[in-house]
Amino acid sequence: MRIMFPFAAIVGQDQMKLALSIAAVDPSIGGVLVFGDRGTGKSTAVRALAAVLPDIETADCPYHCDPARPDEGCELCRSRAESQIPQKTEAMRVPVVDLPLGATEDRIAGSLDLERALSAGEKRFEPGLLAKAHRGFLYIDEINLLEDHLVDLLLDVAASGENVVEREGLSVRHPARFVLIGSGNPEEGELRPQLLDRFGLSVEVRTPQDLATRIQVVKRRDAFERDPAGFAAEYEAANAEVRDAILAARRRLRGVAVPDATLEKAAQLSIRLGTDGLRGELTLMRAARALAALSGDAVVGWSHLAALAPLALSHRLRRDPLDEAGSTTRVERAVGELAAA
Template sequence: MDLGPPILRKPVTVRAVFPFAAIVGQDEMKLALLIAAVDPSVGGVLVFGDRGTGKSTAVRALAALLPPMQAVAGCRFGCDPARAADLCEACRNSDELVVATVPVPVVDLPLGATEDRVAGALDIERALANGEKAFEPGLLARAHRGFLYIDEVNLLEDHLVDLLLDVAASGENVVEREGISIRHPARFVLIGSGNPEEGELRPQLLDRFGLSVEVRTPTDLANRIEVVKRRDAFERNTEAFLAAWEAEAEATREKILAARALLPMVAVPDVTLENAARLCMALGTDGLRGELTLIRAARALAALEGDEVVGVAHLRRIAAPALRHRLRRNPLDEAVATTRVERAVVEVFGP
């Protein structure tokens, strides 16, 4: 199967984005995105809330913070040269792998995208011109080792949801159509945003998000004024605004790098595992994904804060984002999910 000529992932010139550090408030959302940047195994972030609360702005701002990564030069899938088991077929068969430094991909998945555009399909141009069956990679290939962002994720069509569920479960995209039979690695951090008033997310996809964040319109007068001032300053003189926030942006970038380096050394004592399990049992979460996500997110949080041991304080801070979307509906308890998690945290860990 011809994968087509090698294509080097080059930096793409994009319009300036609002700095991550300049976002006012929304601390839970920003923390969840940083945790996903430190440890992709957490499973992605779902950001639900009111319109105009900075959901898309925060995701796009995170992309500008991400340190570059090492990839195989010319690989269409950006394979990691340090992970031989995850190389695509072309890289496995190559005599020598040339390493290049490339940006971490952050790929938008539009709601109206076709399945061919997402998964990849036959390269029609080469088929007509040369009579060759060549594969044209889709958005999943571009997002490998990076972030796949879906705005209004609750409005995504069912056939695309099914495709994402299959790929998220296996870490591999399989294309079988039009005489093409190919599989390639597709591991990415899924970031979704949406407004709950426009519809609910399918439970199967909801469960695939590691963290779920709720954002609300600021009710504090000073915060609202500051949001307007910063956004207006950014649009009136973008270069000056970016320059003013560059030092904080660099500090955040260094913090992500330091947390990634510390992450493998962060210990999770048995008592912390027991506390996580007790909390999930108290909430009645289905399966064990809640405990796994809670521990991974708490470990990434500890790394961000420079701590080498995960404790109850870390579990407390990350419990709501990790568990609020995993609760069963309880007809005898009409409290919102966040309140139920906070109440269980106090019951299990104490006030």
């Protein structure tokens, strides 16, 4: 089994690590968009977090459904549950599926199994990347270069948790719940505003300019490449702490209260920033609740909102020709003004 760079060993990039951890606690937040320089550990962080999480128990089906929740599974798992047929189960690592830029819609959504059709004359569905990513992470590097209709497909499936294929005489519907992670370099093109808005959290990453941080990054990466097993063993305890914190937060999540006063603050912040629709404060509320669960807090307060407002709202702002400040700066300024009011 391939050894992944330890999540706990990643130097800096605290906002990116926080966003990924929150998405792991509550996948309904809507995924994470990471824009920034190349070589800043974006794909490393995604794979490292997935490797930290415990193995998942899967059913004996093409979509590795959750055997504990057959009602949310595929047609095969539901029929087995209704017929009370015992399910064979096995453990597997949380999947991380890379979606290459050249992937076709058939490759992503699934299509007719041509080999089976030609050899046996049988119509059979060949699951695509969306099926493989079920209950895991779907990672798209350079998402700003992906064709718009493919991005639309991915975001629709990520929002509904279900993939529907109606083509070539096939009619297939299967679960596809995953955390969508997109990354890219804004200098190579921007995502359309309506697509940006569909991502739950957005993070801007930059190459560290602090000398000590850069040296530490290089030293750790070099140590890992020279002895992956030994380096991973050094961070095993720290990785276990990350895993335990995420699992504990998942258990606490439903019990975390969100007072009306906190919702009012989230709405005031969105109004002050002029965000369109209500998705901004809804995402901010969910993310703040996940952060409270991670922190062991029973109630969502202003501190949780303030910490996550730049991640949840910065990519939802309209361009202001009269304000040259970046979107993150505008959110931070609005947070400060609301706190002082």
